Amino acid sequence: MPSGPTLAAIREAHARIAPHIHRTPVFRSASLDRLAGAELFFKCENLQRTGSFKMRGATNVIFSLSEPVAGRGVVTHSSGNHGAAVAYAARRRGIPAWVVVPRGAPEVKQRAIADFGGEVITCEPNLAAREAAAREIMERTGATLVHPYDDDRIIAAQGTAALELLEDAGSLDLVLAPVSGGGLLSGTAIAAQSLQPGIRVVGCEPAGADDAWRSLHSGQLQKSEKPETIADGLRASLSERTFAILRERVEDVVLIGEREILDAMRLIWERMKLVIEPSSAVTAAAVLLGKIDVSGKRVGILLSGGNVDLGPFFHSA
Amino acid sequence: MPSGPTLAAIREAHARIAPHIHRTPVFRSASLDRLAGAELFFKCENLQRTGSFKMRGATNVIFSLSEPVAGRGVVTHSSGNHGAAVAYAARRRGIPAWVVVPRGAPEVKQRAIADFGGEVITCEPNLAAREAAAREIMERTGATLVHPYDDDRIIAAQGTAALELLEDAGSLDLVLAPVSGGGLLSGTAIAAQSLQPGIRVVGCEPAGADDAWRSLHSGQLQKSEKPETIADGLRASLSERTFAILRERVEDVVLIGEREILDAMRLIWERMKLVIEPSSAVTAAAVLLGKIDVSGKRVGILLSGGNVDLGPFFHSA
Numbered sequence: 001m002p003s004g005p006t007l008a009a010i011r012e013a014h015a016r017i018a019p020h021i022h023r024t025p026v027f028r029s030a031s032l033d034r035l036a037g038a039e040l041f042f043k044c045e046n047l048q049r050t051g052s053f054k055m056r057g058a059t060n061v062i063f064s065l066s067e068p069v070a071g072r073g074v075v076t077h078s079s080g081n082h083g084a085a086v087a088y089a090a091r092r093r094g095i096p097a098w099v100v101v102p103r104g105a106p107e108v109k110q111r112a113i114a115d116f117g118g119e120v121i122t123c124e125p126n127l128a129a130r131e132a133a134a135r136e137i138m139e140r141t142g143a144t145l146v147h148p149y150d151d152d153r154i155i156a157a158q159g160t161a162a163l164e165l166l167e168d169a170g171s172l173d174l175v176l177a178p179v180s181g182g183g184l185l186s187g188t189a190i191a192a193q194s195l196q197p198g199i200r201v202v203g204c205e206p207a208g209a210d211d212a213w214r215s216l217h218s219g220q221l222q223k224s225e226k227p228e229t230i231a232d233g234l235r236a237s238l239s240e241r242t243f244a245i246l247r248e249r250v251e252d253v254v255l256i257g258e259r260e261i262l263d264a265m266r267l268i269w270e271r272m273k274l275v276i277e278p279s280s281a282v283t284a285a286a287v288l289l290g291k292i293d294v295s296g297k298r299v300g301i302l303l304s305g306g307n308v309d310l311g312p313f314f315h316s317a
Numbered sequence: 318m319p320s321g322p323t324l325a326a327i328r329e330a331h332a333r334i335a336p337h338i339h340r341t342p343v344f345r346s347a348s349l350d351r352l353a354g355a356e357l358f359f360k361c362e363n364l365q366r367t368g369s370f371k372m373r374g375a376t377n378v379i380f381s382l383s384e385p386v387a388g389r390g391v392v393t394h395s396s397g398n399h400g401a402a403v404a405y406a407a408r409r410r411g412i413p414a415w416v417v418v419p420r421g422a423p424e425v426k427q428r429a430i431a432d433f434g435g436e437v438i439t440c441e442p443n444l445a446a447r448e449a450a451a452r453e454i455m456e457r458t459g460a461t462l463v464h465p466y467d468d469d470r471i472i473a474a475q476g477t478a479a480l481e482l483l484e485d486a487g488s489l490d491l492v493l494a495p496v497s498g499g500g501l502l503s504g505t506a507i508a509a510q511s512l513q514p515g516i517r518v519v520g521c522e523p524a525g526a527d528d529a530w531r532s533l534h535s536g537q538l539q540k541s542e543k544p545e546t547i548a549d550g551l552r553a554s555l556s557e558r559t560f561a562i563l564r565e566r567v568e569d570v571v572l573i574g575e576r577e578i579l580d581a582m583r584l585i586w587e588r589m590k591l592v593i594e595p596s597s598a599v600t601a602a603a604v605l606l607g608k609i610d611v612s613g614k615r616v617g618i619l620l621s622g623g624n625v626d627l628g629p630f631f632h633s634a
Binding site: 030047262266310313314 | 364368591592
């Protein structure tokens with residue numbers, strides 16, 4: 001039996017989260033089609049509530065909890081898009097959310113979490129301190145941990161973006177998603193291959209955080225020890241759970257350099273008039289900068305989020 | 318009888334251009350609604366083909382020409398969005414387009430015109446030289462001039478954006494459009510007030526190019542002698558034709574400062590994940606920065622285009 005959640009679980013997640021999320025549009029671009037020599041279908045999760053696909057997973061877990069469990073609140077230790085999504089989904093359910101954030105995390109992200117009603121807890125900037133802070137909150141309050149990817153309910157819900165993409169785009173040859181902890185890519189692969197057996201699924205990863213590439217090529221789960229990339233949403237490493245799914249389903253992982261991330265991000269901003277964050281640009285880079293041969297193919301591309309600190313862009317413009 | 322084209326002419330233009338343009342989406346934003354204390358409906362012409370609403374007017378004129386007239390081609394002297402739209406619409410009709418561009422115009426805009434198949438003709442950077450160059454081409458080739466706004470066919474077609482907006486958003490209290498030569502604002506006012514009598518129509522204009530404000534407040538057509546604004550699409554002045562329409566229909570013109578244009582542009586990029594150009598930000602600024610009281614109202618906002626040179630933004634980020 002294949003690893004991970006089933007298509008049925010993805011459909012169930014979709015029904016649960018549908019009232020709380022946007023059904024994001026699938027955009028085309030004639031000029032980018034020409035550039036790639038392919039038919040590109042961009043699933044715009046940068047237009048999702050809270051600005052990323054993380055809203056899907058967080059909402060599914062939070063709305064899966066029983067009344068008494070939910071009432072004690074939720075906790076997570078992600079300063080990025082997942083933290084904002086947990087805060088937002090918790091507010092929709094009317095329960096408290098604690099988000100553990102490492103000292104020094106961007107002001108703008110902390111403010112987003114607080115704006116969505118989450119309580120920001122700062123800690124030392126290392127994994128042990130973050131986990132300890134989350135554990136302390138769980139013990140004190142009885143709150144439930146919402147993990148960013150190592151959870152079948154999260155994986156199933158992240159797969160709902162591909163579900164919608166295939167419904168809207170029709171038959172595709174290939175679908176690309178970024179890979180960090182592997183939740184989105186796992187859910188995408190399960191949804192796509194369950195709906196269209198034979199569809200090729202490719203992950204895209206920064207060369208500076210290449211644990212998924214190394215894991216799949218070595219056959220052993222590897223960690224990114226010191227990830228260095230502008231793609232701040234792609235610095236996590238696979239778990240045993242997501243590694244098992246990706247080994248079974250993913251054709252390959254394509255590595256993208258830092259310059260390529262910025263070039264692809266600019267192309268999407270310029271041609272599609274869509275603000276995407278660096279973590280979203282890895283899929284666009286793979287297709288638009290010739291990192292993978294897609295000529296003549298129908299290609300689905302997950303644009304995962306649009307939360308980028310515009311300060312540096314506007315400061316000197 | 319009111320000045321300018323009728324609703325029937327707008328509907329006719331819409332039928333003519335529909336096969337060639339995108340029906341752009343109307344986007345909402347919960348966070349911007351909260352900021353404005355109103356219900357905002359953003360008509361996203363930044364997602365229009367060629368990146369601006371200018372595609373509507375240019376397409377209408379070019380597809381209105383008889384076979385023999387069209388065959389001799391079209392000419393315009395706008396280096397900006399109108400020039401790109403004329404080039405693109407001409408290619409769709411399969412006819413030549415000459416676009417007169419002042420020496421020193423941004424490389425990126427000249428390239429866009431050439432990419433769309435237009436022939437770029439450079440001239441000295443003043444109005445007399447541009448008009449002379451266009452006249453020379455017309456005399457030599459028999460090409461037809463496509464004026465950016467002083468033409469009822471252009472005004473009718475620019476009104477089709479408001480037509481779609483009202484169809485999608487339903488009843489509105491107020492609609493805002495930027496004003497430069499007045500084509501978009503005139504068409505918007507005619508469409509909106511014909512469909513929803515009593516709807517308020519407000520123009521938004523950079524304080525550094527305030528000819529429409531001065532014209533409406535003095536009752537005399539005024540020109541912007543030396544417009545100074547980052548909103549490069551809003552430096553033209555009203556014509557007698559557009560002034561007559563605006564006098565009859567527009568409640569007021571709101572002036573927007575340069576800092577406000579950048580602040581509103583950033584808000585739209587950040588919250589809506591949409592790249593809009595400075596000329597589009599004047600409407601957003603009016604509503605989001607408290608330049609006009611919209612509390613509790615349903616407000617339609619024309620986001621007119623998304624063609625901004627991203628070089629300076631990416632250079633130092």
